């Protein structure tokens with residue numbers, strides 16, 4: 038569904054290759070986990086999927102159409118929701134308000150100044166219910182736990198009714214039990230809504246439990262792309278034996 042074609046990302050005026058030319062496809066409804074040490078290029082690859090990083094070379098196609106023009110890119114971004122480690126919520130606003138903010142992409146800039154439509158409010162409440170937080174809808178986000186905040190972030194992503202879900206280390210700041218809850222929720226939603234889901238993680242054990250497919254990066258290069266059963270201990274060693282600061 039999303040295809041990177043020889044896509045590379047080079048920073049610092051050509052001296053740092055964050056992503057070497059990479060050709061890879063993420064298929065509809067597939068749950069992929071990106072693994073790699075810090076600096077390996079996980080976020081770069083993830084952000085390339087909706088061109089939040091400007092590629093140095095190569096292109097991205099969605100359903101066979103190259104998104105190198107403003108219209109195609111806007112359309113793709115509207116169908117793509119993102120979840121971040123620090124959830125990036127408005128902490129002084131309610132959970133419901135934050136989730137409703139996810140609908141703003143559907144409003145013209147003038148219309149967004151007016152109250153949200155009732156149908157969107159109902160959808161936002163439905164999404165909060167789906168992540169188990171209906172009873173917290175009117176609570177301020179800064180009164181919620183880290184795991185609950187992350188679930189509000191997921192509800193905000195869901196309210197966009199996306200076809201693609203990109204999550205950059207969504208469980209990095211959660212305790213193991215909350216992290217399992219969030220991963221299981223993401224996995225369930227991916228299957229239920231047939232969303233193409235790509236999640237970057239530091240925990241190999243979570244990748245093994247939840248991923249359908251694992252893509253591993255070392256120094257900006259994909260060194261493994263396969264299913265959980267194919268991820269041998271030797272490959273795991275190869276992924277994590279790279280010096281933390283790399284050799285750029």
Ligand SMILES: Nc1ncnc2c1ncn2[C@@H]1O[C@H](COP(=O)(O)OP(=O)(O)OP(=O)(O)O)[C@@H](O)[C@H]1O
Pocket residue numbers: 048049053054055073074075076077078079080081082
């Ligand atoms: N905006 C930027 N400008 C310059 N260099 C960058 C930029 N973003 C990332 N990099 C560099 O590109 C490389 C890959 O970074 P990236 O954020 O993709 O790694 P990562 O695998 O997500 O790491 P982490 O696990 O720490 O989040 C790193 O060396 C990083 O310092």
Ligand SMILES: [Mg+2]
Pocket residue numbers: 079080081205237
């Ligand atoms: Mg990252």
